[in-house]
Amino acid sequence: xxxxxxxxxxxxxxxxxxxxxxxxxxxxxxxxxxxxxxxxxxxxxxxxxxxxxxxxxxxxxxxxxxxxxxxxxxxxxxxxxxxxxxxxxxxxxxxxxxxxxxxxxxxxxxxxxxxxxxxxxxxxxxxxxxxxxxxxxxxxxxxxxxxxxxxxxxxxxxxxxxxxxxxxxxxxxxxxxxxxxxxxxxxxxxxxxxxxxxx
Numbered sequence: 001x002x003x004x005x006x007x008x009x010x011x012x013x014x015x016x017x018x019x020x021x022x023x024x025x026x027x028x029x030x031x032x033x034x035x036x037x038x039x040x041x042x043x044x045x046x047x048x049x050x051x052x053x054x055x056x057x058x059x060x061x062x063x064x065x066x067x068x069x070x071x072x073x074x075x076x077x078x079x080x081x082x083x084x085x086x087x088x089x090x091x092x093x094x095x096x097x098x099x100x101x102x103x104x105x106x107x108x109x110x111x112x113x114x115x116x117x118x119x120x121x122x123x124x125x126x127x128x129x130x131x132x133x134x135x136x137x138x139x140x141x142x143x144x145x146x147x148x149x150x151x152x153x154x155x156x157x158x159x160x161x162x163x164x165x166x167x168x169x170x171x172x173x174x175x176x177x178x179x180x181x182x183x184x185x186x187x188x189x190x191x192x193x194x195x196x197x198x199x
Contacts, residue, residue, distance in 0.1 A: 014059035015042055015083050042087040051086060054097050057192040058083070061101070064187055065108060065180065075107045095152065095162045095169065101176040102152050110183040116150025123149055125179045139182060145171045 021035040045051045062079065082100055086093065105111050113129040114120055120130040123146045125139040130150070134140065141149060148164045149172060155162065164172070181187050 015045065015055050017080065042083055044087045045083075050093055051089075053192070054086060054093060055083075057097050057190070058086075058100060060190060060192045061104065061180075064190070065104060065184065072107075078103065078107065095164055098164075098169065098172050098176065099152055099155055101173075101180070102149075105176075105180070105183075108180070108184065110179075112149070112153060115153060116147050121146055125175060126182055128179070128183070139178065141171070141175050144168050145175065148172055149175075 016038060018036055018038055020033060023032040023034050025032075042055075045055045066075070066079075068075070082103070086096055089096070102112070110128050112123065114131075116123070116130055119132050121142065122132070122134060123130050123141040124135045125141065126135065126137055130146070134142075140146075144165065145168045148162070148168045151162055151164070152172075177190050181189075
């Protein structure tokens with residue numbers, strides 16, 4: 001560990017794991033930062049423009065979705081393992097953010113129900129399930145985008161190579177961010193996903 005200083009501010013980049021020691025006083029709402037230590041610096045992410053864009057998106061999503069004040073070891077392990085996979089992956093990052101969104105929805109309590117089939121080929125974003133008929137609202141996926149979501153659900157690793165067309169990836173990114181907003185009232189609009197749409 002080392003004393004916090006101006007020189008140490010470079011440690012505070014998105015997704016770095018940092019241990020902090022604070023000086024806590026009961027009469028303060030903000031506590032004084034005494035020491036910091038970088039536990040894991042994901043340098044490979046920030047040497048790659050595509051990974052950097054994904055990291056900014058993931059960091060923004062975590063900030064907007066994860067509001068727990070008590071410890072949640074399984075969620076923490078998922079986040080750390082996901083970031084480590086992004087950092088170490090040599091390829092196959094094009095669908096990483098989509099799979100991350102899908103897996104995070106499980107911790108948030110609204111993981112998609114059912115599977116894509118030729119009969120249940122429409123995904124109702126509001127109900128969070130695959131169904132056989134169009135819902136009475138505009139929040140749904142159909143066609144190859146719905147099929148691609150079904151493929152994502154059948155993946156078991158974040159860096160699995162999936163053959164999803166660029167247009168479907170963009171549509172899925174927009175739909176899944178909308179999916180979070182539909183199920184987390186008050187969630188602010190995402191901004192970093194606009195950068196991802198260009199990657």
